[in-house]
Amino acid sequence: MDKLAGLSHLFVTVFLSTFAGFMVIPAITDVTMAALCPGQDECSLAIYLTGFQQAIRGVGAVLMMPLIGNLSDVYGRKALLTLPMAVSTIPLAILAYSRKTNFFYAYFMLKTLTATVEGSVQCLALAYVADNISEGKRVSAFGVLSGVGSGAFICGTLAARFLSPAQTFQVAALVSMVATVYMRFFVKESMHGGDALTRPILRTSQEDTQCESEDGSSQKIKVSKKIMSPADLIFLLKSRTKFSLAAVVAFFNSLADGGLQASLLYFLKARFHFNKNQFADVMLISNISGAISQLLFMPILAPIIGEEKMLSIGLFAGFVNMLLNSIAWSVWVPYVAAVFCAFAMFTIPCLSCIVSKQVGPNEQGKAQGSISGISSFANIISPLIYSPLTALFLSSEAPFPFPGFSIMCIGIAFMIAFIPSTMIWAVQPTSSKKVSNKDCLEA
Numbered sequence: 001m002d003k004l005a006g007l008s009h010l011f012v013t014v015f016l017s018t019f020a021g022f023m024v025i026p027a028i029t030d031v032t033m034a035a036l037c038p039g040q041d042e043c044s045l046a047i048y049l050t051g052f053q054q055a056i057r058g059v060g061a062v063l064m065m066p067l068i069g070n071l072s073d074v075y076g077r078k079a080l081l082t083l084p085m086a087v088s089t090i091p092l093a094i095l096a097y098s099r100k101t102n103f104f105y106a107y108f109m110l111k112t113l114t115a116t117v118e119g120s121v122q123c124l125a126l127a128y129v130a131d132n133i134s135e136g137k138r139v140s141a142f143g144v145l146s147g148v149g150s151g152a153f154i155c156g157t158l159a160a161r162f163l164s165p166a167q168t169f170q171v172a173a174l175v176s177m178v179a180t181v182y183m184r185f186f187v188k189e190s191m192h193g194g195d196a197l198t199r200p201i202l203r204t205s206q207e208d209t210q211c212e213s214e215d216g217s218s219q220k221i222k223v224s225k226k227i228m229s230p231a232d233l234i235f236l237l238k239s240r241t242k243f244s245l246a247a248v249v250a251f252f253n254s255l256a257d258g259g260l261q262a263s264l265l266y267f268l269k270a271r272f273h274f275n276k277n278q279f280a281d282v283m284l285i286s287n288i289s290g291a292i293s294q295l296l297f298m299p300i301l302a303p304i305i306g307e308e309k310m311l312s313i314g315l316f317a318g319f320v321n322m323l324l325n326s327i328a329w330s331v332w333v334p335y336v337a338a339v340f341c342a343f344a345m346f347t348i349p350c351l352s353c354i355v356s357k358q359v360g361p362n363e364q365g366k367a368q369g370s371i372s373g374i375s376s377f378a379n380i381i382s383p384l385i386y387s388p389l390t391a392l393f394l395s396s397e398a399p400f401p402f403p404g405f406s407i408m409c410i411g412i413a414f415m416i417a418f419i420p421s422t423m424i425w426a427v428q429p430t431s432s433k434k435v436s437n438k439d440c441l442e443a
Contacts, residue, residue, distance in 0.1 A: 007132060007141070009186040014125050014145065015152045016179035017085055020172045021118070023156030024092065026280040027165045029265045031095065035104035043266075044391040051262050051387025053112045054379055058258070060116025061376030068120040069127065069369015077128045077365070078189045084117040085183060089176040096169040122149070123372040127364040130356045138356055139307040142349035143298030150291035150345060154284060161280040243358040243367070245424045246351055247374050249311065252417035253347055254375035256318065258382025259410040263390040264325065270394045271403055272331045286338040290345035298346065307350040308424045314346030315418040322411030326404030354424065386410065 032050070037043035072080040091111040094103055125145060133141040160168050268274040268282070301310060317340045324337035352368065359367040389406035392398055402408075 007129060007145075009182075009188070010125060010128055011145065011148045013081075013085075013179055013183040013187055014121070015148050016175055016182060017088070017121055018149045018152035019156045019159075020092065020176035020179060021088065021156075022153045023160045023175075024095075024168055024172050026157060026160045026277075026283060027168045029269065029279065030275060031099050031104065031165055033269075035099065035101045044395065047262070047266050047387050047391045047394075049108065050266075051383030053108065053115070054258055054262055054383040055381075056112050057115040058376045058379030058382075060113070061119055061379065062373050064116050065120060065123060065372035065376055066366070066369040068117065069123055069365040069367075069372065072124055072127060072365035072369075073363060076189045077124050077131070078183070078187055080365075081121065081124050081183055081187070082180070084114075084120045085176070085180040087114040088118050088121075089173055089180065090114060092169055092173040092176055096166070096173045099165060099169075119372060119376065120369075123368045124365070126352045126356070127368045130364040130368075139302040139310075139350060139353040140299040142353050142356075143294045143302065143346075146345065146349040147291050147294030147298075150287045150294055153287040154291060157280045157283045157287065161277055161284070240358045242354060242424055245420050246354050246358075247371060248420045249315070249417045249424075250351060250371050250375045251378045252413050252420075253315065253318075253351070254378035255382050255385075256322070256410045256413035256417065258379040259386035259406065259413065260322070262383045263386045263406050263410065266390060267325075267394065267404065267407055268334060271328065272334070282334050282338050285335055286341035289339050289342035293342040294345055294349065297342075298349065302350075306425075307353045308421070310346045311350040311354065311424070312418060312421045314344050314350065315414050315421055317341075317343035318347065318414040319411045319418065322407055322414060326407035326411060328404065 029046075032046045033040065033043050036046050036049070068080050068083075091107050091114055094107040094110065097103065126142065129141050129145055130138060156172075159171060163171065265274070265279055268279070272278075274282075298310070321337050321340040321344055324340075325334055328334055328337070351371070355367050355371050356364060386406050386409065389409060393403055393405045398405075
């Protein structure tokens with residue numbers, strides 16, 4: 001508990017940043033539709049543009065996530081957190097000023113660019129937690145971090161429920177700026193060596209590291225900290241079975257999540273004429289149930305059944321959620337389906353914990369960044385699959401009458417991720433507590 005209390009400033013930072021980012025989600029669909037297709041409930045242009053934005057964001061994130069994670073191992077988490085948190089304010093400020101078509105396009109272009117690094121906030125926060133929490137308690141700490149994010153989502157969604165679109169973006173921009181300032185003043189660097197902003201960028205450094213050899217003796221050796229190459233990632237995937245299985249799970253889970261973001265709200269709007277308030281209500285149910293499960297159930301269940309089995313439970317719950325939405329026959333079905341998010345939200349913290357245990361303490365940013373990069377690659381492919389499917393099956397030209405077909409396909413991606421997650425159970429654990437000379441020496 002003392003160590004978790006020591007992460008309080010990080011939790012506040014994540015809460016404020018997540019609050020600002022997610023409170024605009026219930027409003028952005030209506031703003032997009034009003035700017036592109038005024039007075040319509042179905043708009044193929046909005047669906048395709050949203051999918052295009054996700055694909056471009058994924059391309060950038062594939063390059064940026066491993067780089068940012070790796071740089072944070074060298075220069076510190078705090079220094080690298082500054083970039084994504086600062087740039088995320090700019091698009092929000094544009095729509096806070098005006099939501100007319102020209103301003104929407106300006107927002108769209110800037111958001112597409114800044115989104116390539118915004119996802120690194122979660123990646124760096126996970127690495128920060130791993131820096132400060134031992135392996136045995138890490139899954140609970142990741143659950144608390146994820147629960148803080150869900151709590152921020154709840155508060156942001158509640159705020160959006162009662163604010164106008166103009167006020168929503170104004171508050172979001174203000175909170176985003178406060179989050180950046182708070183982080184710079186209060187969050188302490190978790191890496192040794194002081195404030196990383198004083199260190200030169202993109203240089204290779206040689207540092208003395210204390211390593212324990214196999215005979216129990218300690219010695220100082222030189223460690224080269226450099227930017228991770230694709231060959232390094234391939235080697236990591238080949239050498240760590242659990243890491244490679246986790247990478248497959250992360251890919252298909254993100255493939256499903258990307259499709260959900262690109263399609264579900266447009267499906268609900270076309271199928272049941274949902275508006276901003278109804279979107280907010282569904283999100284509130286899913287995130288309240290998710291926050292309760294992450295903050296209360298995960299710390300209890302994780303030591304008993306393990307993060308591997310909880311990961312499988314979360315993926316199966318995601319499948320059931322999408323299945324119910326795809327065949328929704330009444331307006332109340334999406335509300336009931338949202339309850340399954342109580343279990344579906346186990347996925348990310350459990351996956352992050354499994355990954356963190358496969359590497360040493362000086363490679364947390366590298367590992368989390370690599371998994372984020374793989375997830376981002378899935379986000380490139382996802383809108384290319386789901387956006388055309390959604391637009392087609394919501395139109396009058398659908399090959400057969402099944403408006404929720406694309407949502408069903410999202411559920412199938414969750415089920416595909418579920419299969420390798422069950423294989424993780426059988427893999428022998430890899431301890432990162434002791435580091436041999438071979439681990440310390442740079443290849």
